[in-house]
Amino acid sequence: MPGRALTAEDEHMWDENNRSLNGPFEPWHQEADTFDLEVVGKIPLELNGSLYRTSSNPHVQPPHPNRYHWFDGDGMIYGVFLRDGRAHASSRWVRTAAFKVEEENGKAVYGSILNGGVPVDFSLDPPMKNPANTHVTLFDDRLLVFTEVDLPHELHPTTLETRGQYDYHGDVSGPVTAHWKTDPRNGDMLFYGVSGSTLTWYHANSHGKLLDSHQFDMGVACFLHDFVATEDYAVFMITPTLFTGPEDLMAGKPSVVWDPETSNGTRFAVLDRHSGAVTFIDGGGAYSGTHFYNAYQEGSSIVIDGHRTDRWGWLSEESAAIAPGQDCNEWFDSMVAKPWRWVLDLSSQRLTRDYQINDVVGEFPRINDEYALRKHRFGYYATTQGTDRWLTDGLAKHDYQGDLTATIPNAELVSPSEPVFVPRDNATSEDDGWMMSLWWNPFTRLAEMLIHDALHFDAEPVARIKLNQRVPMGFHGNWIDGAAIEAAVSSQTV
Numbered sequence: 001m002p003g004r005a006l007t008a009e010d011e012h013m014w015d016e017n018n019r020s021l022n023g024p025f026e027p028w029h030q031e032a033d034t035f036d037l038e039v040v041g042k043i044p045l046e047l048n049g050s051l052y053r054t055s056s057n058p059h060v061q062p063p064h065p066n067r068y069h070w071f072d073g074d075g076m077i078y079g080v081f082l083r084d085g086r087a088h089a090s091s092r093w094v095r096t097a098a099f100k101v102e103e104e105n106g107k108a109v110y111g112s113i114l115n116g117g118v119p120v121d122f123s124l125d126p127p128m129k130n131p132a133n134t135h136v137t138l139f140d141d142r143l144l145v146f147t148e149v150d151l152p153h154e155l156h157p158t159t160l161e162t163r164g165q166y167d168y169h170g171d172v173s174g175p176v177t178a179h180w181k182t183d184p185r186n187g188d189m190l191f192y193g194v195s196g197s198t199l200t201w202y203h204a205n206s207h208g209k210l211l212d213s214h215q216f217d218m219g220v221a222c223f224l225h226d227f228v229a230t231e232d233y234a235v236f237m238i239t240p241t242l243f244t245g246p247e248d249l250m251a252g253k254p255s256v257v258w259d260p261e262t263s264n265g266t267r268f269a270v271l272d273r274h275s276g277a278v279t280f281i282d283g284g285g286a287y288s289g290t291h292f293y294n295a296y297q298e299g300s301s302i303v304i305d306g307h308r309t310d311r312w313g314w315l316s317e318e319s320a321a322i323a324p325g326q327d328c329n330e331w332f333d334s335m336v337a338k339p340w341r342w343v344l345d346l347s348s349q350r351l352t353r354d355y356q357i358n359d360v361v362g363e364f365p366r367i368n369d370e371y372a373l374r375k376h377r378f379g380y381y382a383t384t385q386g387t388d389r390w391l392t393d394g395l396a397k398h399d400y401q402g403d404l405t406a407t408i409p410n411a412e413l414v415s416p417s418e419p420v421f422v423p424r425d426n427a428t429s430e431d432d433g434w435m436m437s438l439w440w441n442p443f444t445r446l447a448e449m450l451i452h453d454a455l456h457f458d459a460e461p462v463a464r465i466k467l468n469q470r471v472p473m474g475f476h477g478n479w480i481d482g483a484a485i486e487a488a489v490s491s492q493t494v
């Protein structure tokens with residue numbers, strides 16, 4: 001087993017008051033392969049493949065542990081491989097250029113992306129860290145790890161060894177969003193990159209060949225984490241979360257601030273995927289989406305489902321006055337994300353309806369991806385209903401047709417990840433499938449994977465898999481079918 005074991009000094013290390021370093025976020029310093037994992041219940045035999053997940057897992061002590069933020073952790077990628085009712089799990093860090101710089105220095109070189117703390121040195125290569133920690137999927141026969149500040153990294157699909165960066169066969173050179181969408185009809189990838197106030201739209205086929213690209217100016221340098229796409233449009237929510245400039249970065253200040261005045265509130269940019277024409281629509285206030293489920297066209301309208309929060313980022317005056325030892329994550333910890341629907345009418349170019357879907361607050365929304373870009377009925381997400389609203393505490397399934405929400409709390413396990421929906425073979429309805437999620441066991445301080453039958457959502461899980469590894473709370477992931485993994489491995493060995 002490569003890597004090193006945790007020592008007593010590592011336990012609750014570095015800053016016991018910073019939640020991003022403790023509990024479900026506690027780092028794990030073993031790159032491990034664990035086999036024949038203990039299973040309570042039964043893994044459905046039809047599940048042959050891997051749940052790939054990211055974790056946010058600092059490999060060295062942050063320079064200012066109080067400033068360390070969940071988003072800063074180095075990406076350790078996990079594969080939970082299922083076959084014939086058995087499971088094994090592997091984990092590897094993504095060896096980015098910045099990871100190697102810190103490895104060679106034997107200590108942290110980079111400050112916090114969100115909370116600053118270390119003046120950015122533009123003579124360093126790279127000057128800022130790509131943490132490679134946000135999303136992972138198989139595309140173009142490659143296992144790719146995405147973070148929006150850079151091109152994706154490519155890993156071996158089974159060994160998880162880092163192979164370098166992926167540039168869509170030379171067609172993309174700038175940053176790529178971690179929230180691409182896949183068109184289920186043809187496997188095409190729809191994505192974008194942001195540099196300053198310029199957004200570049202890309203559409204590639206399933207072999208990574210770029211089919212079209214458009215560019216437009218958002219008006220502000222907005223932190224744009226997620227978007228939605230329909231058959232004919234792509235919609236971007238331009239929020240008051242704005243990037244600060246190089247002067248702020250060189251002064252060690254946070255990289256984004258919440259500035260509704262400069263952004264002129266929240267707006268939608270609707271891109272016609274065919275012509276490249278952009279329509280801006282006023283969002284009726286200052287707020288931010290966190291993540292989106294999906295969107296679809298209905299007549300002249302676009303229906304968008306996602307989660308909404310009232311504020312996202314430091315206020316400028318707060319960011320300028322961070323005190324030594326200050327709890328830097330206060331604004332983030334108090335954030336609440338509500339399930340929300342927006343309806344844009346393209347003929348009047350107005351936001352015609354927007355409203356909260358239910359009272360079950362939470363984050364990490366997903367759908368059955370077979371319905372992406374077209375009308376969906378069900379949404380799944382991790383709830384944050386407890387008093388400690390930043391921490392996830394259960395899962396929810398919302399039926400938009402019946403306006404019903406079912407929830408799964410689990411007293412023994414906590415802090416579930418984003419749920420990933422896997423359609424059953426020969427599924428007969430949109431919600432006919434399995435829901436996979438990773439949870440934290442506070443007694444063992446290790447991770448467990450639960451598989452729920454999405455049709456019987458609030459029943460006991462059909463399988464509880466004990467990973468024998470910790471998975472520090474990460475962000476996103478995907479289930480990849482075993483045949484696709486095998487094809488990817490053999491295409492790379494030819």
Ligand SMILES: [Fe+2]
Nearest residue numbers: 225291475476
């Ligand atoms: Fe995300």
